[in-house]
Amino acid sequence: MMMTSISNYLPARTASFSAAGSSSNQSVAKNEQAIVSDLIRDIRHGNHLTLDQNIFSRLLPPKEQFAQSDPQKVWEGFNEELLTSVLEAMNEGRVDSIVDTEGNTHKKLAMSDFCRKLYQKSEDLHKSKTIEASMEKTLAKHSAADKKIVQDFVSQSVDFISSNSSNARKILQNKIDNGEIPQSLQQPIEDFLADVESSMPKVISDIKKDMAQRRAELGEPCAHGQVAITTCSAGGAHKSIAKDLKGQFDQRGIESQLINETDLYLNDGLSKTTGIAFGHIYNEIIQKRDNPGYGENLRKLSAHLNDYIPDDRIDILRYKVGDAEKIISTNHYGHNQRLASESTEEGKMNQVTWILCDYGRFTTRLENKIKAMMDNKLEGFRFSTPDPDIFLAYGQSDEHNLLVSGESDKSKAMFQHLSQLLQQAEKKRPQSTAGARISPDKGELFVSNDLRDQFNKLITKSSYPVDDSFSSSIDKKGIESIKNHYGIPVESKLVTISMGAQGVGGEIEAYIRAFVDDAKKQLEMNPQSELPNVSIMALCGKNTQLANSVVNAFNESIEAIDNESIKESVVNAFSIKPQGWVQSGKPMAELMKASDLFVSKPGGRTVAELESSKTPTSLKVLPSHFWEFGNVAFMKEQGLASTTDDGQPLQQLKDAINTRENQHKLAENSQKIDKLKYQILELYQQYGQLIEHGLDHPEAKDCADSIKELQQQLDKLESGPKQASSLAGIAPSNHFARSVVKKIAQESIEKMLKKRLEVNA
Numbered sequence: 001m002m003m004t005s006i007s008n009y010l011p012a013r014t015a016s017f018s019a020a021g022s023s024s025n026q027s028v029a030k031n032e033q034a035i036v037s038d039l040i041r042d043i044r045h046g047n048h049l050t051l052d053q054n055i056f057s058r059l060l061p062p063k064e065q066f067a068q069s070d071p072q073k074v075w076e077g078f079n080e081e082l083l084t085s086v087l088e089a090m091n092e093g094r095v096d097s098i099v100d101t102e103g104n105t106h107k108k109l110a111m112s113d114f115c116r117k118l119y120q121k122s123e124d125l126h127k128s129k130t131i132e133a134s135m136e137k138t139l140a141k142h143s144a145a146d147k148k149i150v151q152d153f154v155s156q157s158v159d160f161i162s163s164n165s166s167n168a169r170k171i172l173q174n175k176i177d178n179g180e181i182p183q184s185l186q187q188p189i190e191d192f193l194a195d196v197e198s199s200m201p202k203v204i205s206d207i208k209k210d211m212a213q214r215r216a217e218l219g220e221p222c223a224h225g226q227v228a229i230t231t232c233s234a235g236g237a238h239k240s241i242a243k244d245l246k247g248q249f250d251q252r253g254i255e256s257q258l259i260n261e262t263d264l265y266l267n268d269g270l271s272k273t274t275g276i277a278f279g280h281i282y283n284e285i286i287q288k289r290d291n292p293g294y295g296e297n298l299r300k301l302s303a304h305l306n307d308y309i310p311d312d313r314i315d316i317l318r319y320k321v322g323d324a325e326k327i328i329s330t331n332h333y334g335h336n337q338r339l340a341s342e343s344t345e346e347g348k349m350n351q352v353t354w355i356l357c358d359y360g361r362f363t364t365r366l367e368n369k370i371k372a373m374m375d376n377k378l379e380g381f382r383f384s385t386p387d388p389d390i391f392l393a394y395g396q397s398d399e400h401n402l403l404v405s406g407e408s409d410k411s412k413a414m415f416q417h418l419s420q421l422l423q424q425a426e427k428k429r430p431q432s433t434a435g436a437r438i439s440p441d442k443g444e445l446f447v448s449n450d451l452r453d454q455f456n457k458l459i460t461k462s463s464y465p466v467d468d469s470f471s472s473s474i475d476k477k478g479i480e481s482i483k484n485h486y487g488i489p490v491e492s493k494l495v496t497i498s499m500g501a502q503g504v505g506g507e508i509e510a511y512i513r514a515f516v517d518d519a520k521k522q523l524e525m526n527p528q529s530e531l532p533n534v535s536i537m538a539l540c541g542k543n544t545q546l547a548n549s550v551v552n553a554f555n556e557s558i559e560a561i562d563n564e565s566i567k568e569s570v571v572n573a574f575s576i577k578p579q580g581w582v583q584s585g586k587p588m589a590e591l592m593k594a595s596d597l598f599v600s601k602p603g604g605r606t607v608a609e610l611e612s613s614k615t616p617t618s619l620k621v622l623p624s625h626f627w628e629f630g631n632v633a634f635m636k637e638q639g640l641a642s643t644t645d646d647g648q649p650l651q652q653l654k655d656a657i658n659t660r661e662n663q664h665k666l667a668e669n670s671q672k673i674d675k676l677k678y679q680i681l682e683l684y685q686q687y688g689q690l691i692e693h694g695l696d697h698p699e700a701k702d703c704a705d706s707i708k709e710l711q712q713q714l715d716k717l718e719s720g721p722k723q724a725s726s727l728a729g730i731a732p733s734n735h736f737a738r739s740v741v742k743k744i745a746q747e748s749i750e751k752m753l754k755k756r757l758e759v760n761a
Contacts, residue, residue: 040082051089059086070506071289083301098308115129123303126203150188159338172190221320222320226255228256230259234331235604245328274298281302352380353381354383356383359607384461385459385460466608469585471613493535494594496597498598509553513556516570520561536577537578599619601622607619607631607632618644
């Protein structure tokens with residue numbers, strides 16, 4: 001499916017508003033602010049409303065304002081209360097119909113309250129109607145009280161009810177054992193589930209046949225035996241992991257198909273009314289325009305609009321997944337979980353594996369899934385994470401929940417970093433229902449063995465897929481070549497700023513201003529101090545507006561320095577270079593390794609690449625991006641990261657330069673160690689050959705003395721810094737353990753002695 005830009009979606013603003021019982025003719029002469037205020041008033045006091053483009057076109061800022069790179073300018077003067085009033089009216093059931101961008105009127109779908117509840121939770125109209133029909137058929141003679149109990153069970157378990165409802169039966173048994181559902185209702189509910197199981201295969205088959213009519217648009221579905229890899233365009237990590245998995249499968253001859261679920265969200269009710277599709281909310285509103293609250297409200301609006309314009313994304317996904325029995329998902333949308341119960345083979349269940357894209361924690365969405373799976377021992381699901389030791393969920397007050405598997409030592413070490421980040425966060429997460437409890441004040445961690453055991457059954461450890469180029473070796477000449485490629489003076493220290501695949505508006509400019517301001521303060525405190533020669537390279541991709549904004553921020557910061565001597569020092573020391581698109585893989589790996597300091601948003605993929613290349617980093621922590629806190633803690637634990645909120649960017653650069661120098665020294669030391677071990681190994685082999693002629697052979701004694709001398713040199717080198725083994729990104733090292741060398745040598749000697757004895761015999 002083709003991606004469509006938001007600017008093409010944005011509808012034109014009209015001057016009409018329809019609401020029964022309220023004035024529909026607004027004066028065109030009124031200014032925008034007054035028009036919006038009147039609209040809010042009419043919506044809040046109206047009944048039987050019809051919402052048209054006069055409202056929907058104002059739920060996003062005007063095109064020119066929406067295109068601003070600075071988030072504050074995007075929302076400047078924009079009245080977010082209009083969306084709030086629309087949501088209030090929809091929550092209260094006062095909206096009868098809506099008008100889309102093409103002028104089509106959509107009435108609210110007619111269905112029972114129970115069916116609507118199922119539809120809102122499952123986002124699956126066909127299954128919701130099928131379930132309701134089965135309930136009416138199998139529970140017709142039961143009392144209203146019994147039906148209410150069954151409805152509550154179905155509402156909670158709807159994701160696991162379909163052509164294979166074995167997991168729903170486990171939930172049922174658990175509720176019966178706990179006394180939540182009376183034993184007398186077990187058989188009626190079993191009959192209901194059996195009826196759904198007999199009905200859903202035809203429903204699913206008919207849906208796939210209908211979707212097959214759009215084969216030219218949607219492409220081919222997964223065939224039997226293929227693996228379905230589902231992903232999304234929210235950030236770069238989801239897609240990069242999915243792409244890597246696809247490549248790994250291709251290399252091994254395993255057939256698979258990559259499905260980007262964001263593409264399934266482009267023609268929904270939200271895009272047909274406001275101009276922004278559900279799948280674009282995260283990137284365009286939450287990330288680039290840094291407004292998570294408004295993004296969440298747009299998502300709520302999208303859910304309400306499904307009552308007027310039915311969303312077919314679950315049906316498209318059903319068609320695309322086709323006959324695949326295994327689903328691997330790098331996103332956490334609920335549709336993948338629902339498809340687990342829709343196996344095309346009787347008695348079988350599709351297998352769903354979720355891949356985590358960040359270190360240190362589960363998202364709230366996944367945490368809730370895991371809790372249900374642990375409580376009910378559900379089957380068919382696995383979770384794969386780059387860091388299984390600690391999973392953080394945010395609680396209330398001074399207590400937070402922690403989900404832990406494996407040893408807790410690492411958890412305790414990371415806890416200090418995580419608690420600091422939590423204190424910075426403006427947004428608190430709801431109290432978690434699963435996990436262990438910690439107290440930031442006491443620094444205590446409570447983890448039960450049962451919890452750890454249950455998690456180990458669900459969770460597998462898999463390394464974050466990172467291109468080999470990030471861990472490959474590079475020498476000083478290589479770094480000079482990379483700097484020359486980007487037009488950076490070889491003698492200059494390189495600070496690279498990147499804010500992720502989606503960008504974070506305003507943060508690059510803010511860091512540049514802070515960098516210049518820190519230099520000014522340093523020279524004011526000590527006029528004799530020398531500034532390092534620094535080239536600041538800002539990665540702007542294809543965003544020419546951002547490139548101009550970066551240069552302006554740099555120039556304006558220098559012009560704001562009122563001391564001419566200080567200004568001259570800064571101008572002579574610092575330079576700015578906006579850089580266009582840098583390809584992922586080897587080009588980005590080389591740039592990271594050539595950078596003395598890499599300033600970045602702590603996305604999962606970026607952090608994995610920075611850690612693999614051992615690049616000193618300053619990370620921008622956004623309080624609203626709570627899912628990235630674990631990534632920051634992971635990098636701090638590796639000793640590679642500070643945060644931009646720590647201040648003093650010049651000092652961070654100096655620390656990074658020291659880290660780089662130490663890395664190179666350690667790499668050189670590591671090479672010397674490897675060379676000595678090879679020499680010792682060769683001497684052991686020579687020694688073994690010499691003693692074939694007799695243990696008292698004169699050259700054997702000299703060889704033994706040489707081994708002893710080299711061993712002393714090796715002992716001296718190995719008693720120094722121990723980090724050499726982690727410097728894969730700086731220089732090659734085979735990291736032979738001394739015990740391995742001795743073992744190989746000893747085996748060689750024993751083999752030769754045995755041969756000699758055989759000859760003598």
